[in-house]
Amino acid sequence: MKSPAFEYTRPASVAEACALLARHGADAKVIAGGQSLVPMMAMRLVRPSVLVDINEIDALKYLAIEPQEARIGACTRQVTVERDDALSERIPLLRMALKCVGHVQTRNRGTVGGSLAHADPSAELPLVALVLGARLRLRSASGRRDVQAREFLTGAMSTALRPDECLEEIGWPAWRERTGAAFMEVSIRHGDFALVAAATQVALDAQARCTRASFGLAGVGATAVAFPELAGRLVGTKMEDGLVEEVAHAAAKQISPGSDMHASSEYRRHLARVLVARTLRAAREKAASA
Secondary structure, three states: OOOOOOEEEOOOOHHHHHHHHHHHHHHEEEEOOOOOHHHHHHOOOOOOOEEEEOOOOHHHOOEEEOOOEEEEEOOOEHHHHHOOHHHHHHOHHHHHHHOOOOOHHHHHHOEHHHHHHHOOOOOHHHHHHHHHOOEEEEEEOOEEEEEEHHHHEEEOOEEOOOOOOEEEEEEEEOOOOEEEEEEEEEOOOOOOOOOEEEEEEEEEOOOOOEEEEEEEEEOOOOOOEEOHHHHHOOOOOOOOHHHHHHHHHHHHHHOOOOOOOOOOHHHHHHHHHHHHHHHHHHHHHHHHOO
């Protein structure tokens, strides 16, 4: 199939892009890497009348590592983030997750902001944003506003972005404690969307007791999901294997994954339990050796 006819625009600035979005509203779609939008247009799952191509806006392509967070422009290529060693040292979950995103050709073209704005329930970057508590800066002709990842992801391929807004920047919190991170997923083939993915980050003190923990799952519902209350049960403990299994089992009981041609609900729940336990143990070991 082919996309219906549309008007193509290429703004030179964020302000110009926002003006176009304000003018056309819900009839417009922002395109960056196009790795998700173009196939959906070809299948006529979305039918924008106007495409707003932000690829030429250099102000949306940057990576800045600060004491409290790493700021990444929404149009920054995924491969740029994946290959940045300094960023990986501060935000290790990002590189771990990006290695699972499609193929190298996908990441060469795909953007960080594009994946988040697309908000696929199985996608890796929305999961990491939720687990780390990322800050997303949204821009419109009338100004900027910041929202947390938990507020940004509102449903399957649905976000808090208004029709007149574009995603401008993502702030990824940098933990300053002795931390360890782990990301694992199961998919039918390498590069496919995950049947289930798990992301975990923990911090330990000098006595190997957990001082902070966060973990979540993707592919188990309409959005990625984090488990702050269960993660809180790990704080103050040495994350013994028995406790890790209890927490993983409790997380699997809290989700309601669907069934499809690729996997049943029961199998996804089983994967969730196994992957949470594995990532918790792996993150614990990495933090202990940090």
